[in-house]
Amino acid sequence: QKEVEQDPGPLSVPEGAIVSLNCTYSNSAFQYFMWYRQYSRKGPELLMYTYSSGNKEDGRFTAQVDKSSKYISLFIRDSQPSDSATYLCAMSEGGRQAGTALIFGKGTTLSVSS
Amino acid sequence: DAGVTQSPTHLIKTRGQHVTLRCSPISGHKSVSWYQQVLGQGPQFIFQYYEKEERGRGNFPDRFSARQFPNYSSELNVNALLLGDSALYLCASSLDENTIYFGEGSWLTVV
Numbered sequence: 001q002k003e004v005e006q007d008p009g010p011l012s013v014p015e016g017a018i019v020s021l022n023c024t025y026s027n028s029a030f031q032y033f034m035w036y037r038q039y040s041r042k043g044p045e046l047l048m049y050t051y052s053s054g055n056k057e058d059g060r061f062t063a064q065v066d067k068s069s070k071y072i073s074l075f076i077r078d079s080q081p082s083d084s085a086t087y088l089c090a091m092s093e094g095g096r097q098a099g100t101a102l103i104f105g106k107g108t109t110l111s112v113s114s
Numbered sequence: 115d116a117g118v119t120q121s122p123t124h125l126i127k128t129r130g131q132h133v134t135l136r137c138s139p140i141s142g143h144k145s146v147s148w149y150q151q152v153l154g155q156g157p158q159f160i161f162q163y164y165e166k167e168e169r170g171r172g173n174f175p176d177r178f179s180a181r182q183f184p185n186y187s188s189e190l191n192v193n194a195l196l197l198g199d200s201a202l203y204l205c206a207s208s209l210d211e212n213t214i215y216f217g218e219g220s221w222l223t224v225v
Contacts, residue, residue, distance in 0.1 A: 042218055043204055043219045088156050092211060095211075099164060099211075100211050102147075102159060
């Protein structure tokens with residue numbers, strides 16, 4: 001079992017749809033959770049970050065972490081064609097031992113059609 | 115403010131050669147990490163440096179090495195290149211465990 005599982009998709013939705021992206025993980029020591037967006041042949045761009053469990057909202061994006069279920073989600077409301085990209089979940093244990101070493105999912109490719 | 119800058123952006127090397135990739139972190143960031151991303155996969159952690167000290171190492175062979183300089187910039191070195199080393203090499207800089215920013219990467223092709 002991989003440490004972080006993410007459905008690679010592809011996921012195709014019409015413009016304006018609500019998109020749900022998810023990751024599951026096995027390491028209960030993970031405390032820091034992030035979502036990155038990566039356009040083709042570009043570096044990952046930090047979208048959202050959450051420490052421990054809970055929800056966080058930023059504009060059209062909402063990140064949720066459920067540590068009891070080892071499950072994290074990213075919701076995109078009113079999706080736009082410009083949201084078409086690969087979305088990567090990432091997580092780390094943090095602290096001096098693990099530092100900022102991130103473990104990534106494979107990424108989910110999202111396509112939003114106009 | 116400038117983001118994380120990496121050089122070169124693209125390079126082609128022959129099997130058995132050596133490569134050096136360079137990274138300048140965001141101003142004020144003391145932590146630099148390196149990742150390898152092959153097509154269709156998420157980035158895989160190689161090294162982390164903080165204040166010139168190695169803080170973490172991923173599951174990569176000894177052919178991979180790195181260092182961090184007094185100005186917090188960093189180099190990743192790969193010796194005896196294999197075809198399987200062809201990938202996007204990403205540098206990330208951070209102030210803390212939450213906000214980790216990546217550069218655009220260096221595309222390495224080994225032929």
